Amino acid sequence: MGRAFKTVILGGGVAAGYAALEFVKHGINHGELCIISEEPVAPYERPALSKGCLLPEDAATLPAFHTCIGTGAERQTPKWYKEHGIELVLNTRIKSADLRMKTLLSAAGETISYKTLIIATGARVLRLEEFGVAGADAKNICYLRDWNDSRKLVDIMAECRGGRAVVIGGGYIGMETAAALVANRVKVTMVFPEQHCMARLFTPEIAAFYEEYYKKRGVEFIKGTVMSSFESDAEKKITAIVLKDNRQIKADMVVVGIGIRANVGLFEGQLILEKGGIKVNGKMQTSNPSVYAVGDVVAFPLKLYGDVRRLEHVDHARKSAAHAVEAIMSPEKVQDYDYLPFFYSRVFTLSWQFYGDNVGKCVLFGNPEVQKFGAFWVDKGILMGAFLEGGNKDEYLRLGTLARLRPPVKDIEMLAKEGLAYPFFPDVKGKAPSFSPDLSVTERSQVLLDTPPSYILQLSAGIAAAVGISMVAVWYAKKRRRW
Numbered sequence: 177m178g179r180a181f182k183t184v185i186l187g188g189g190v191a192a193g194y195a196a197l198e199f200v201k202h203g204i205n206h207g208e209l210c211i212i213s214e215e216p217v218a219p220y221e222r223p224a225l226s227k228g229c230l231l232p233e234d235a236a237t238l239p240a241f242h243t244c245i246g247t248g249a250e251r252q253t254p255k256w257y258k259e260h261g262i263e264l265v266l267n268t269r270i271k272s273a274d275l276r277m278k279t280l281l282s283a284a285g286e287t288i289s290y291k292t293l294i295i296a297t298g299a300r301v302l303r304l305e306e307f308g309v310a311g312a313d314a315k316n317i318c319y320l321r322d323w324n325d326s327r328k329l330v331d332i333m334a335e336c337r338g339g340r341a342v343v344i345g346g347g348y349i350g351m352e353t354a355a356a357l358v359a360n361r362v363k364v365t366m367v368f369p370e371q372h373c374m375a376r377l378f379t380p381e382i383a384a385f386y387e388e389y390y391k392k393r394g395v396e397f398i399k400g401t402v403m404s405s406f407e408s409d410a411e412k413k414i415t416a417i418v419l420k421d422n423r424q425i426k427a428d429m430v431v432v433g434i435g436i437r438a439n440v441g442l443f444e445g446q447l448i449l450e451k452g453g454i455k456v457n458g459k460m461q462t463s464n465p466s467v468y469a470v471g472d473v474v475a476f477p478l479k480l481y482g483d484v485r486r487l488e489h490v491d492h493a494r495k496s497a498a499h500a501v502e503a504i505m506s507p508e509k510v511q512d513y514d515y516l517p518f519f520y521s522r523v524f525t526l527s528w529q530f531y532g533d534n535v536g537k538c539v540l541f542g543n544p545e546v547q548k549f550g551a552f553w554v555d556k557g558i559l560m561g562a563f564l565e566g567g568n569k570d571e572y573l574r575l576g577t578l579a580r581l582r583p584p585v586k587d588i589e590m591l592a593k594e595g596l597a598y599p600f601f602p603d604v605k606g607k608a609p610s611f612s613p614d615l616s617v618t619e620r621s622q623v624l625l626d627t628p629p630s631y632i633l634q635l636s637a638g639i640a641a642a643v644g645i646s647m648v649a650v651w652y653a654k655k656r657r658r659w
């Protein structure tokens with residue numbers, strides 16, 4: 177028994193939802209497109225799982241945050257898919273793929289064939305068992321990647337009010353769930369091997385601000401070590417975690433956020449892989465011309481830096497998905513994917529955004545005491561990355577545009593003093609500013625416009641591409657504060 181579709185999207189997460197929207201915009205016939213997902217629910221805005229879903233009151237729940245509400249488009253409920261003739265095959269795990277025969281085989285034994293396949297399988301969480309930790313199948317251990325994980329976390333958190341959680345991992349998931357646990361009146365101890373939180377992005381100085389903020393809300397940090405085992409009771413519930421130095425920490429529940437791996441297993445030996453992901457070209461096309469890949473699972477050419485990257489962020493999932501569909505539906509029009517890395521987080525009343533690349537020297541500016549500060553990364557005299565806590569819409573807009581334009585920075589001390597007010601484009605009236613050589617013609621021409629530097633970021637027609645990217649992100653952050 178089998179079904180056949182013109183296009184199959186494998187995976188039902190963020191990228192799948194945004195790809196479906198793009199197909200609808202281009203116009204597809206009923207019955208041509210199918211989305212296959214292991215999850216029981218239609219594609220949703222995954223970041224909500226660690227934000228709105230974990231609020232102590234008025235928590236977000238489905239169907240409130242199905243895609244593509246995150247960027248202001250219509251909410252794609254199962255009814256939406258039905259109305260647009262898109263087959264939504266839920267609760268269905270694909271266990272093997274034969275790219276030569278263009279078929280997928282489900283765990284239930286159904287064969288689904290396609291002409292074009294879009295791989296949107298995202299990533300899976302790393303589990304403690306993979307590190308040889310015994311007892312890691314206990315009832316009160318939570319991970320957070322999908323809808324089912326979030327339901328379990330919400331239930332266990334409710335049972336543990338007034339108790340203590342140990343959060344293992346100091347990245348995104350660890351920091352966001354720790355904040356949510358505190359809001360739900362669960363005491364938190366965070367344990368991670370690095371010297372400070374968010375080690376992949378934050379410098380020790382930036383991390384110190386957030387750690388201090390958390391400490392004031394009762395969070396304890398145990399850094400530079402890892403857990404080695406658990407103490408459990410007769411009901412297979414963890415009662416304490418044991419650290420490598422034999423210290424024991426009481427725990428009524430444990431949340432694990434120790435990273436993810438791209439779901440590439442089905443395609444090993446069939447597609448070229450790189451950096452742990454499926455290698456694609458600027459059209460999001462894999463080494464098999466009938467197969468595209470999008471979102472967390474891809475290793476793609478990051479044009480801006482002449483590099484291949486795999487990014488685990490929602491903005492990239494949305495944009496790469498739309499780009500792949502554009503490449504499939506309008507191949508004659510589509511350019512190579514030209515992405516500016518962007519990510520954000522919201523914890524307690526704090527909110528930050530980051531654009532670009534955190535390479536080179538980190539220059540801090542602003543005042544952490546009033547929760548308004550930022551950082552620029554300057555490499556070989558060029559601004560590469562920009563971070564801001566507590567910014568407003570215009571400031572985040574500016575941040576994104578600067579990271580895209582990569583202006584030269586001559587005076588580091590002045591940059592630290594002036595922050596966003598630094599005159600990045602001093603030559604803009606009349607003379608050509610000296611930009612990094614690989615800026616596109618459009619990007620260069622924008623900053624040559626006769627505009628005062630302080631308003632350069634508001635050139636609507638001018639920096640349309642860069643501003644467009646930032647605006648969607650800022651709008652999303654403001655409008656959808658809860659996810």
Ligand SMILES: Cc1cc2nc3c(=O)[nH]c(=O)nc-3n(C[C@H](O)[C@H](O)[C@H](O)COP(=O)(O)OP(=O)(O)OC[C@H]3O[C@@H](n4cnc5c(N)ncnc54)[C@H](O)[C@@H]3O)c2cc1C
Pocket residue numbers: 186187188189190191192212213214215221222223224225226268269270271296297298299320321322349439442470471472473487488489490491493518519520521522
């Ligand atoms: C809790 C949480 C909070 C986050 N917060 C932020 C944030 O604040 N900012 C940010 O930028 N990013 C955030 N992210 C990351 C962001 O959600 C991801 O980058 C994004 O979801 C990636 O989209 P995707 O479609 O590639 O993968 P996913 O959204 O993970 O979707 C993959 C889908 O494929 C399905 N699948 C996989 N294998 C199979 C198979 N064999 N058969 C059938 N189905 C399969 C999965 O079940 C899943 O539905 C967060 C992630 C999580 C988990």
